[in-house]
Amino acid sequence: MFEFKILKKSKKSGARLGIMKTSSGLVETPSLAPVATQAVIKTLDSQEVKETGTQILIANTFHLHLKPGENFIKEAGGLHNFMNWRGPLMTDSGGFQVFSLGFGRDLGIGKISKSRDEEKIGLGSQPRFVKITANGVYFHSPLDGAKLFLGPRESIKIQEKIGADIIFAFDECPPPLSSFEYVQEAVKRTHHWAKICLEVKKSKQAIFGIVQGSKFKALRQESARFINSLPFDGFGIGGDFGPAETTTKILKLTLPCLEEARPRHLLGIGHLNDIEKVIKCGVDLFDCTVPTHYGRHGVAFVSAGKLWKKLNLRHQFFLKDKKPLDSQCRCFVCQNYKRNYLSHLIRAKEITGLKLLTFHNLFFFNGFVAKIREKIKNGRI
RNA sequence: GGGUGGUUCGCAUAGUGGCAAUUGCUCGACGCUGUAAACGUCGCGUCCUCUGGACUUCGGGGGUUCGAGUCCCUCACCACCCA
Numbered sequence: 001m002f003e004f005k006i007l008k009k010s011k012k013s014g015a016r017l018g019i020m021k022t023s024s025g026l027v028e029t030p031s032l033a034p035v036a037t038q039a040v041i042k043t044l045d046s047q048e049v050k051e052t053g054t055q056i057l058i059a060n061t062f063h064l065h066l067k068p069g070e071n072f073i074k075e076a077g078g079l080h081n082f083m084n085w086r087g088p089l090m091t092d093s094g095g096f097q098v099f100s101l102g103f104g105r106d107l108g109i110g111k112i113s114k115s116r117d118e119e120k121i122g123l124g125s126q127p128r129f130v131k132i133t134a135n136g137v138y139f140h141s142p143l144d145g146a147k148l149f150l151g152p153r154e155s156i157k158i159q160e161k162i163g164a165d166i167i168f169a170f171d172e173c174p175p176p177l178s179s180f181e182y183v184q185e186a187v188k189r190t191h192h193w194a195k196i197c198l199e200v201k202k203s204k205q206a207i208f209g210i211v212q213g214s215k216f217k218a219l220r221q222e223s224a225r226f227i228n229s230l231p232f233d234g235f236g237i238g239g240d241f242g243p244a245e246t247t248t249k250i251l252k253l254t255l256p257c258l259e260e261a262r263p264r265h266l267l268g269i270g271h272l273n274d275i276e277k278v279i280k281c282g283v284d285l286f287d288c289t290v291p292t293h294y295g296r297h298g299v300a301f302v303s304a305g306k307l308w309k310k311l312n313l314r315h316q317f318f319l320k321d322k323k324p325l326d327s328q329c330r331c332f333v334c335q336n337y338k339r340n341y342l343s344h345l346i347r348a349k350e351i352t353g354l355k356l357l358t359f360h361n362l363f364f365f366n367g368f369v370a371k372i373r374e375k376i377k378n379g380r381i
Numbered sequence: 382g383g384g385u386g387g388u389u390c391g392c393a394u395a396g397u398g399g400c401a402a403u404u405g406c407u408c409g410a411c412g413c414u415g416u417a418a419a420c421g422u423c424g425c426g427u428c429c430u431c432u433g434g435a436c437u438u439c440g441g442g443g444g445u446u447c448g449a450g451u452c453c454c455u456c457a458c459c460a461c462c463c464a
Contacts, residue, residue, distance in 0.1 A: 037416050058415070096415045105417075112414055142417035173415075210415090238415065268415035289416050296419050297412090316408090346419095354419050 002166070002206035002233050004029075004263045004284075010376055014255065014282035017376040020263055022088040022165035022206065024080060026055075029263065030279045030376075032270060032369050033058045033090060033287035034362055038067070039083045041292055041362070043355040046085040052331070052359055053366035057085060058287045061158050061167075062094035062150065066141055070161035078163030089164040090287075093155045093197075095171035095190075095210065095238065096268065098137050102127030103175035111268060113176040113215070113243050121174070123181035132172060134189065152193035153200050160203045168236050169197040171210040173267075176240040183214040187223050198230055206233035208265055215242030217253050224257035234263040237283075247274070251281035272301060272308055272368060279372055280381060291361035296354045298346040301364050302326035308368070311339070313357065318343035331363035 003021040010016070018029040034041055034049070037060040041049045049057070059079060064070065076082040079089055099111055103121060106128050131138040136151020155170035170193050174186040194209045201207055209232035213219030227235060235258050241247040247269070255264060263284040270288025278286060291301065298314040303326050311318070311325070321339040333342075333356045345353025375381045 033415090035416065042416085042419080060416080063416085090415095092415050097417090100415090101417070108421095110414065168415080171415095236415075240414095265415090271414055274414075286415090288414055289418085290414055293413065293416065293418065293420090297421095298419095299413090314409095349419065351419065 001204075004234065004261065006260070008376060010280075010381060011379065013280035013381055014252070015280050015372075015376045015381055016282060016284060017373055018263070018284055020056075020088070020284070022056075023204075024086065024088045024165050027088050027285070028055060028373060029284040030369055030372060031055050031285055032275075032291075032365050033265075033285060034292060034365075035060075035287055035289045036083070036085075037063050039064060039073075039079060041358065042296060043292075043351065043358045044362075046083055048359060049085070049362070050087070052362035053370065054087075054362060056088040056090065056285070058090040058092055059083075059162070059164065060094070060097075061091050061155055061162065062097040062139075064091070064162055065094070065150075065158050066143055066148075070158045074161040074163065080163070088166070090166040090208075090265075091159050091162050091164040091168065092267070092287075093159065093168040093170040093210075094137075094150045095155075095168070096173050097139065097150075098130060098132060098171075099173035099175055101139060101142060102130035102132070102137075103177075105129060107175065107177065109176065111173060111176060111240050113240055119177055119179040121178040121182050123179065123185060125182060132189070134192070136170070136193075137172070152196040156197050156200050160201070160205065163203075164205065166206045166208060166234070167201075169194045169207060169209045169232070171212060171236075171238055173239050174212065174214055176214070176242075178214055180216055180219070183212070183216055183219055187212050187219050191223070191226050194227060194230060194232075198232070208232055208234040208236045208263075210236040210238045210267070211254060211258070212239050213250075213254070214239050215246060215250060217250060220250055220254040221257050224254045228258050232262070234265060236265045236267050238267040244273075248277050248281055251278060251283070255282040270365070272365070275365075275369060276372055276381065279369075279376075291365045292358050295357035295359075295361040298353075298357065300325055300342070300357050301361055303328040303364075308364075313339065313343040313346045313353075315343070316347075319347075325360055326364070329360065329364060329367075331360050333357075333360040333363075 001023045006018045008017040020027040033056045036057040152170040159167040171190040172186045190212050209227040211223045213223040241250045265285040266283040270286045300311045318339045324334045
């Protein structure tokens with residue numbers, strides 16, 4: 001069962017307020033999907049994740065295939081039972097690992113352009129440790145080096161066994177330093193794979209097709225039109241969008257090529273700076289590791305008047321700071337603990353420190369998005 | 382009193398005669414956007430005109446040597462063993 005209902009469309013921007021119905025419950029959109037790569041939000045249990053206001057999680061096909069393996073999850077009663085998360089779940093297809101374990105690893109870069117880097121990836125380039133072919137991708141397991149192959153058929157089979165409510169088509173996430181020609185080929189592969197994913201899927205899970213095209217407007221639009229022509233339940237928009245300032249430009253050109261009635265999930269974008277901007281472009285869902293990842297690295301996102309700021313609790317300075325992490329925040333961390341203690345825990349590498357910051361950051365991000373939903377409702381954006 | 386081993390960057394360590402000198406931790410700075418991520422990169426004697434240069438270092442003092450953290454003598458301290 002899968003439905004998406006748009007409750008309100010903004011008159012001031014492309015923002016939409018909606019409800020996504022899945023077999024496991026509702027998701028108010030726009031929403032953040034925190035990243036539970038290994039069927040867990042690192043440091044938190046499912047009950048705690050719920051208490052952060054999280055409505056939907058995204059787990060990872062590639063990593064769960066390696067460990068514990070989809071068959072174990074299936075035998076455990078599917079991902080929901082396995083991890084005791086009763087709400088909506090998605091699985092990413094493994095397409096991001098084509099990048100992160102491939103060119104991302106080779107070049108030591110993330111998927112977002114940092115500057116106007118020169119294009120280093122030309123047509124026909126291959127990463128060192130990953131081989132990309134027309135039918136799929138050969139990987140080496142980051143756990144033990146074992147060879148493995150993942151293509152559209154494999155990814156879908158695995159995702160069916162894992163059993164999330166929403167699954168993603170297998171795609172290739174091209175690196176930000178790609179040339180036009182390289183991305184063009186990657187988009188072709190992704191489109192070819194998208195069709196296969198739809199053909200082989202037998203389950204009743206919802207499936208989202210992924211739009212690629214990097215920073216190239218023509219490719220983005222072509223990809224959006226193509227993916228839109230296929231009977232996907234929703235859309236993922238992946239890859240990079242060039243330097244920060246071009247992200248919204250590209251989204252504004254891409255999203256109108258997608259049927260309005262189907263939800264759009266922006267893959268892997270969700271710094272606080274980006275969230276409102278992308279929602280105004282018409283994004284309904286997005287996932288991002290920033291709140292959890294930064295939390296474990298000692299950084300808390302907190303209110304600063306109407307805005308926000310980052311606090312790096314690793315700094316000794318905070319050992320003298322007796323204020324709550326965020327005096328405007330109603331989460332249990334901010335109700336019960338002070339910055340001096342949190343800083344101590346982080347500096348002492350205590351696991352509870354990582355947990356408390358993870359909890360707060362997720363609570364903060366979810367609250368941040370909830371406020372944006374309010375703004376759409378009230379016609380303020 | 383005798384013997385043996387030790388004394389190197391905040392701590393712990395590596396150092397064969399050519400070293401401002403290893404590694405780990407601590408400390409500091411920075412970075413993390415579909416998680417190879419409780420992680421990574423860099424710095425950590427002093428100073429400077431800082432992709433390089435100058436100066437001062439390896440418990441103290443003396444010696445051998447072109448050159449000593451490394452060899453010799455001596456003193457101090459620490460550890461263990463024997464009285």
